[in-house]
Amino acid sequence: MNFEALGLSPDLVKAVIDRGYTQPTPIQLKAVPLVLDGRDVLAAAQTGTGKTAAFVLPILQRLAFVGAARRGQVRTLVLTPTRELASQVHESVMDYGSHLDLYSTVVFGGVKAEPQIAALKQGVDTLVATPGRLLDLAQQGLVDFSALEVLVLDEADRMLDMGFIHDIERIISLLPENRQTLMFSATFSTEIRSLASQYLVDPACVEVTPANSTTALVEQIAYPVDGDRKTELLIHLLGEEQWSQALVFCRTKHGANRLTQELLNAGFTTAPIHGNKSQNARQRALDAFKGGDLQLLIATDIAARGLDIDQLPEVVNFDLPSVPEDYVHRIGRTGRAGATGRSHSLVSANDAPLLQGIEHLIQQDIPRVHVPGFEPTDRPPSPDDTELKSGAGDLPSKIRRPRPASRQRKRSGNGSSQARGNDVDSPKKTSSAA
Template sequence: MNFSDLGLDADLLRAVTTQGYREPTPIQRQAIPVVLQGRDLLASAQTGTGKTAGFTLPMLQRLSAGKPAAKRQVRALVLTPTRELAAQVGESVTTYGQHLSLRSHIIFGGVGQQPQVDALKRGLDILVATPGRLLDLQQQGHVDLSSVEILVLDEADRMLDMGFIHDIKRLLKLVPSKRQTLLFSATFSNEIQTLAQQFLSDPELIEVAPRNTTAEKIAQSVYRVDREKKRELLAHLIKQHQWYQVLVFTRTKHGANRLAEQLSKQDIPAMAIHGNKSQGARTRALGAFKSGDLQVLVATDIAARGLDINELPHVVNFELPNVAEDYVHRIGRTGRAGSNGEAISLVCVDEHDLLRGIERLIKQTLPKHIEPGFEPDPNATPQPIENGRRQPNNARSQRKPRKPNERDAAAPKRRARR
């Protein structure tokens, strides 16, 4: 099957061809005809399966057949959990809509709002936004959502994880009840199904991959190592195997900063990306990594979804995530769109329970390795995991207050303020 078989207009097919795409992915084959029909959609697919084009292409076609947006009004609204994902969806809208006369803009926190306000004044056919900043601008009277024809909730499960459920419900009260709603999620959790029942009307159900599975083209393995030797082992593996583009995950922002600094001192160019970094710093780091100028990008789980890096060869879990599902999302950054990828986890004695939980979730026993020279101490005893579920009871009271501009990119499990 070709894209031309899906009912897309010539202008969109030309844009798709320019990007070098010939055959639609499974999610695109199933989703595009449904969206073109105007039906609501509840779709689950692994990251890297092409779901963004699955809703962007038919949305552009439907909007191009209607009247342009009036001042301050929005015709299609795409909500995303993070700034990075918003930027990438916005880039897809621009790329695929390059031959259409549609206005689009991206809105998220962490940057000045005046350019966003100016864009909203003119009216937008497509607005891609994170919930926090959009609500702020709506409350200031800068945006009118009463004319939204198409609403997309992208990475809806991630938005729930990050505590955006109350913001989403407030925004849904501002859009017309008669609209087309598309909900995309990596999993069909009970919470997602409840959300769909509340806000979707007789949706078409699409599930491309079984729940919580990992991509077949990702080679997964574990290196057992003492916690104090993880950094040396990571540097050793990068140099020995000549890994030129590595995405490394840590649990904490401080840990990401420290690891990036230590790798850089060992002549391995590295930068960190997380919620405390300014949007400019995050954009520069991601740009350098994508272009190949930066060898290692160290990230917290804010980057586990939405980072679209073509043919990323290596993902390393420097520390295992506290939530097993996040392992699936982390390693889903590699092995995308048919490419092969490698996911390696450095596991110390503290993380044996976390590893068993991951293996139960993905229904696989991951191969274990011990690198010569980095043999773990067989007598080592587990220590409490920093920022993990085994924190002391008073750990929450010791946390520093979060800065206002982190609202749209806070760590998972944050609860939105009422």
């Protein structure tokens, strides 16, 4: 099936083809018709499966059916957990909407608010935002949600993990009840289903891959090595296998800074990207990496969430993640849009329990490759040592919130919405509010 068969307009199909795509992905095949039909949608899909286009394309078609937003109003809101993901989604909105007379902007913290406020005053068809900055602007009365038609919660599982639930609830309380709501998540966890039951009405559920599965396009390799020789092994692999570029994950910001310096000292073009870096510094590092000026980008999980890097060949787990689900998100940075990639995990004796947890989650064994000269000498901790270090006692249960009354509203189908006049001033299309 091609994109025309999904019911998309010629302008949208042309924009998709301009980006080099000819066939819809499974998530697009399932989600696009449902969104066009006005349904609320709860979708689970691995990163790199084309999920952004799965909601951006039908939303743009719906918005274009009526025309541009009135001055000061917002017609669609996309909430994302991180600045990087917000920028990526906004870039997709601009790309796919390049042949439409619609307006978009992005709002997040770490940069001056004035340009964002100016863009909002003009009126935007699509607003992509992180919860914190958006809530701050909304509480100042600088955002008009009265004409909002569509809400998208992107990477909803990560927003919950990052503690944004209270901000999300406050933002949703400001929105019209008569709206279409879409929720995209890597998994259908209990928490995600609970959130969906509060804010989605009779949602269509779409799942294109088993929960917590990894794509077959990514070759996964684990390298046993002593913990104090990880940097040495990474440098060896970089030289021996002549990697063109790699995204390297560290568990902490301090570890990312330290590894960056060690790799710079070894002669590699390298930059870190983590929460202590300013948004401008993070964007410069990402742009340099995308442009081929950096061979290595050293990232923490939070900073790397939502990074969309075309043709990224290698991902390195310098430190294994403490949460097994983060491994799935990490290696999903490669093997995207039909391309192949490789994931390399440097595994010390102390990392052995983490690797076992990852293999249990993804239901597959990760092949071990022993590199000559780097055979590990450390031994894994014994079960008794692990038990003594972990302490005793049960963890507290998660507090369950009372469920609010179900939201009832009318639906709109076929990508249409109630018509409003088009008396927009003529702001130029905003490529970014930052």
